[in-house]
Amino acid sequence: MTSKHKQSNTTLKRKVFVGLSGGVDSAVSAALLKEQGFDVTGVFIKVWQPDFLPCSWREERRDAMKVAIALDIPFLFFDFGEEYKKGVVDMMLAEYKLGRTPNPDILCNREVKFGAFWKKAREMGADYIATGHYAQIEGDFLKEGKDKEKDQSYFLWTIAPNDLPHILFPVGHLEKREVRQLAQKYGLPVSEKKDSQGICFIGDISMEEFLSHFIPTKHGEVLNTKGEAVGSHKGALFYTIGERHGFNISKKKSEDGASYVVSKDMDANTITVSSSEPEILSLSPTKVVLKDVNWIKEPEASSNLSARIRYRGEKIPITLSKNLDGRIMVEFKNPERGLSLGQSLVFYSNDPAYDGASTCFGGGVMDEVL
Numbered sequence: 001m002t003s004k005h006k007q008s009n010t011t012l013k014r015k016v017f018v019g020l021s022g023g024v025d026s027a028v029s030a031a032l033l034k035e036q037g038f039d040v041t042g043v044f045i046k047v048w049q050p051d052f053l054p055c056s057w058r059e060e061r062r063d064a065m066k067v068a069i070a071l072d073i074p075f076l077f078f079d080f081g082e083e084y085k086k087g088v089v090d091m092m093l094a095e096y097k098l099g100r101t102p103n104p105d106i107l108c109n110r111e112v113k114f115g116a117f118w119k120k121a122r123e124m125g126a127d128y129i130a131t132g133h134y135a136q137i138e139g140d141f142l143k144e145g146k147d148k149e150k151d152q153s154y155f156l157w158t159i160a161p162n163d164l165p166h167i168l169f170p171v172g173h174l175e176k177r178e179v180r181q182l183a184q185k186y187g188l189p190v191s192e193k194k195d196s197q198g199i200c201f202i203g204d205i206s207m208e209e210f211l212s213h214f215i216p217t218k219h220g221e222v223l224n225t226k227g228e229a230v231g232s233h234k235g236a237l238f239y240t241i242g243e244r245h246g247f248n249i250s251k252k253k254s255e256d257g258a259s260y261v262v263s264k265d266m267d268a269n270t271i272t273v274s275s276s277e278p279e280i281l282s283l284s285p286t287k288v289v290l291k292d293v294n295w296i297k298e299p300e301a302s303s304n305l306s307a308r309i310r311y312r313g314e315k316i317p318i319t320l321s322k323n324l325d326g327r328i329m330v331e332f333k334n335p336e337r338g339l340s341l342g343q344s345l346v347f348y349s350n351d352p353a354y355d356g357a358s359t360c361f362g363g364g365v366m367d368e369v370l
Helices: 024-035 057-071 081-097 104-123 176-185 207-212 277-282
Strands: 015-019 039-046 075-079 128-130 135-138 141-144 220-223 229-233 260-265 270-274 287-295 305-308 316-322 328-332 344-349 359-369
Touching: 015 024, 015 104, 024 039, 024 057, 024 128, 024 176, 039 057, 039 104, 057 075, 075 104, 081 104, 104 128, 141 359, 229 270, 260 277
Parallel strands: 015 039, 015 128, 039 075, 220 270
Antiparallel strands: 135 141, 220 229, 260 270, 287 328, 287 359, 305 316, 305 344, 316 328, 344 359
């Protein structure tokens, strides 16, 4: 929370809608904002849930309602099932059918939390929306969260720059243990609740199980780089470049190391693997073209940028340029293993200057390798 968002008792209270998920992070966010003098309303967001999963949202809504009661704040219920199904699930399924690997959490942030939720809140007179994300906002910059194990800036690169001044991340400057302590201090009923797992709002289910309900799949062959069949797999769409689990290798020498997916052919329903480190590196790209690029804050110079190609991944030095059709091209110093199209590449500063937290400038979706 930055100083510019703190309110005195003599000033007009600013209205904030807090997305209460039923978890501890959003609950503490609401408590902190109320303590700082905001006019706080708690909102539970319902999204689409498939018929084959047990209903979990009612239990989460009950926990969110208990938090609102404990804090003595108004409580609202928003149903964004249609927006979630169209903007997250349908988009995710379309990408997987093409052999790509989208990130549903990033889609959810774009379409629901900082899309439909902010639009609805604004229509109802809110000045801000707030969530329990571990990230920080300093002026018109998005920064990493203080807790490096919980930092969620990677998932936030789609935030529109005009919306950033209206977004609050009250726990971004805290460690997770401090959030738990504050939950106990405020007497919140979710202080001991475990963190949720799984696909965004959908729940604790593997991606393989989820996809199998919507996309017909069949077993196929695992190939080596010579094109020889060496094993079997459960369906090419289930595998991401760089993955080394979930398929069977029948023709394997005892001295061979782990085999990694280096490519896949959706039409032939095959995946190609290799256990040779030099071979894997030779097949790994040094350049990638992005689509759907969003700049939260465009850097003054692109020569001092790094990027993450996966959540919690190491930041990699990069060079930016534009190809002939004007799209942004990212070049790495060395071949990047495990780069999968459809995933997000997120831009960061190389020189953290704010409490050791790097700036997140924005990002894009990896669309083509060169």
